Amino acid sequence: MLEHLVLLLQPLVGKEVNNMAKQPEYWRWTESRWTNPDIDYKGKVITSGVDVGSVSSQAVILADGELYAYSNMRTGSNSPDSAKKAMNWAMEDTGLTLKDLSYTVGTGYGRVNVPFSQRAITEIACHARGGNFMYGPTVRTILDMGGQDCKAIHCDERGKVTNFLMNDKCAAGTGRGMEVFADLLGVSINDVGNLSFDIDKEPQPVSSTCVVYAKTEATGLLREGWPKNKVLAAYCSAMAHRIMTLLERIGVEEDFAITGGISKNKGVVKRLEKEVGIKIMETSKYDPQIAGALGAALFAKALYDKGKK
Amino acid sequence: MKANYGYKDGSGDYFITIDTDRCNGCKSCVDACPYGVMAVGEDENDPLSDKEVAFVTEKERKKIKYTCAPCKPSNDVIPPCIKACEMDAITHSW
Amino acid sequence: MITMGIDMGAKNIKIVILKDNKVISKSNVLAGFDVTKAGKKAIDKALKGANIKKDDIEKTISTGTGEKLAPFFDDNKSVVGCDSLGAVFLHPATRTVIDVGAEEGRGMRCDETGKILDFEVNEKCAAGAGAFTEAMSRALEVPLEEFGPLSLKATEEIPMNAQCTVFAESEVVTMVHNKVSKANMAKAVHDAMASRISSMVRKIGFNKDVTLIGGVAKNVGFVDSLNKDLELEVIVPKDPEYVGALGAALAASGWKGGK
Numbered sequence: 001m002l003e004h005l006v007l008l009l010q011p012l013v014g015k016e017v018n019n020m021a022k023q024p025e026y027w028r029w030t031e032s033r034w035t036n037p038d039i040d041y042k043g044k045v046i047t048s049g050v051d052v053g054s055v056s057s058q059a060v061i062l063a064d065g066e067l068y069a070y071s072n073m074r075t076g077s078n079s080p081d082s083a084k085k086a087m088n089w090a091m092e093d094t095g096l097t098l099k100d101l102s103y104t105v106g107t108g109y110g111r112v113n114v115p116f117s118q119r120a121i122t123e124i125a126c127h128a129r130g131g132n133f134m135y136g137p138t139v140r141t142i143l144d145m146g147g148q149d150c151k152a153i154h155c156d157e158r159g160k161v162t163n164f165l166m167n168d169k170c171a172a173g174t175g176r177g178m179e180v181f182a183d184l185l186g187v188s189i190n191d192v193g194n195l196s197f198d199i200d201k202e203p204q205p206v207s208s209t210c211v212v213y214a215k216t217e218a219t220g221l222l223r224e225g226w227p228k229n230k231v232l233a234a235y236c237s238a239m240a241h242r243i244m245t246l247l248e249r250i251g252v253e254e255d256f257a258i259t260g261g262i263s264k265n266k267g268v269v270k271r272l273e274k275e276v277g278i279k280i281m282e283t284s285k286y287d288p289q290i291a292g293a294l295g296a297a298l299f300a301k302a303l304y305d306k307g308k309k
Numbered sequence: 310m311k312a313n314y315g316y317k318d319g320s321g322d323y324f325i326t327i328d329t330d331r332c333n334g335c336k337s338c339v340d341a342c343p344y345g346v347m348a349v350g351e352d353e354n355d356p357l358s359d360k361e362v363a364f365v366t367e368k369e370r371k372k373i374k375y376t377c378a379p380c381k382p383s384n385d386v387i388p389p390c391i392k393a394c395e396m397d398a399i400t401h402s403w
Numbered sequence: 404m405i406t407m408g409i410d411m412g413a414k415n416i417k418i419v420i421l422k423d424n425k426v427i428s429k430s431n432v433l434a435g436f437d438v439t440k441a442g443k444k445a446i447d448k449a450l451k452g453a454n455i456k457k458d459d460i461e462k463t464i465s466t467g468t469g470e471k472l473a474p475f476f477d478d479n480k481s482v483v484g485c486d487s488l489g490a491v492f493l494h495p496a497t498r499t500v501i502d503v504g505a506e507e508g509r510g511m512r513c514d515e516t517g518k519i520l521d522f523e524v525n526e527k528c529a530a531g532a533g534a535f536t537e538a539m540s541r542a543l544e545v546p547l548e549e550f551g552p553l554s555l556k557a558t559e560e561i562p563m564n565a566q567c568t569v570f571a572e573s574e575v576v577t578m579v580h581n582k583v584s585k586a587n588m589a590k591a592v593h594d595a596m597a598s599r600i601s602s603m604v605r606k607i608g609f610n611k612d613v614t615l616i617g618g619v620a621k622n623v624g625f626v627d628s629l630n631k632d633l634e635l636e637v638i639v640p641k642d643p644e645y646v647g648a649l650g651a652a653l654a655a656s657g658w659k660g661g662k
Binding site: 122124160161162163164165166170209210245246249250 | 311
């Protein structure tokens, strides 16, 4: 998988493949898994959801509708493989196997490629359900900032979608855009947020919307002597503004929560909060990237119960 | 639910909004569109519902600026899909 | 009358010097980060090539993204205006011009004097410009000059889903993993780009003859895909990347179509 990732980023930064392999991988964010220590799944109905995105994949396991385990990892070049890997990692050390799953729902970009799933449901519906579970019945606006898309969703107190808008055509405002910048500036993506605030004054945002052109613009700024942190701040600011204009289309209704990888980037989140003028809910204790898979697992439970009646 | 299909890129925002609460699945928009942009089927974003509603076909979602251009030569021309909808369920953002 | 046209493009600066509307010299220099300096270099090169001095030039017009940053000029003219003028000069039956440069794609309709009737510009998105094919050729590790010819050797037509250069790079990696041949992938890349350019041209409508200019016009793979999409054969003049500068130099001499 490393060669593929290296191949992927090499053209964006024009570096030699060899150099890339020796240098730290700035775009590599932290993968995670978690098991709920307070639940014994024996005797309970095990349902699951798998969200295979273009950049990351998650698997969530529920026992009688309670969150039991999850995993969050980078998607490889093969969707069915990524689905299996994510599920196996979520099940690690739990003693569970695929045979124990009563119902599995697949979602995300690769939703039709989850080989062990019974049904595929759109990521919009799953994110609303998952967000409602993670943030509670008061959440009305969920913004999911993913690897290759940005979704703005309105939902009701039960997590049912009432309005949505998704942009997956353009890299501006997505995780891939941020990865390109982290790599250009040689900054680990986990550090981008904090570094972007280590500046004297908030700079003007990068003017090019397009990631490819923004990269050229940033290279020019660096040549003019801009410190890395200032360039990061300029890009985070541009990203926050772009996401804001997308959100404006459907409006922001409190309570407002953010899921997806970029929700972990304070550099973008704090600036977005300022532009929207509404406090963003504290991230739940669970990894915010699992919202889609969690919603899928909840649908799996609902569909399983429906079938049982 | 208001379903917004389309995209935002460097040149602007292009979204076709379908109010699925108003839509009655009559298919008038499908017949009116000369380019196959519209279709009617199960609501993919409300998986527990059986109601059939209109949506923008996946193939067209990222191209609507250009595909719809011939039906919208200027701001005061109402495109055929909107004209055909008896429930006022369709709007264009541009 | 000796006139000069300067096209301050996003990636390359092109100069054309005309004497009584005949090309006596041209030059092409990478713009780099100090475009004014690169502009001076380009002008010096062109002057040497024509064996004349700066003072011999009666009028200079600059055009392009960086038109105001040219080392000197008497006037500016829009790129679409210069493109049409240059295209009609080289091929009088031209009524539609498509200019695909490093960072911008343009479509324009003109009359027989090169006057613009309608146009559409894409300067915000790398996927509709040369930056796309460049990024893809790097992703596939094929030198840019070989990329076009390689695509003509394709055995299968494969559609690309991604509309964005950054996303397309991920898609290319997946296709490499699925053992798609480089020739087929090259064709997929050129088809994707041609379909975006032709959609843009369809929006303004196109009439024959259609002339294609700009650096990307040299890419035979792109020309082939575009021809198939538009269902006609586009005219590609010799040295297509100089047509903008040519148009600027013609405008400087007051040429207004005809002979």
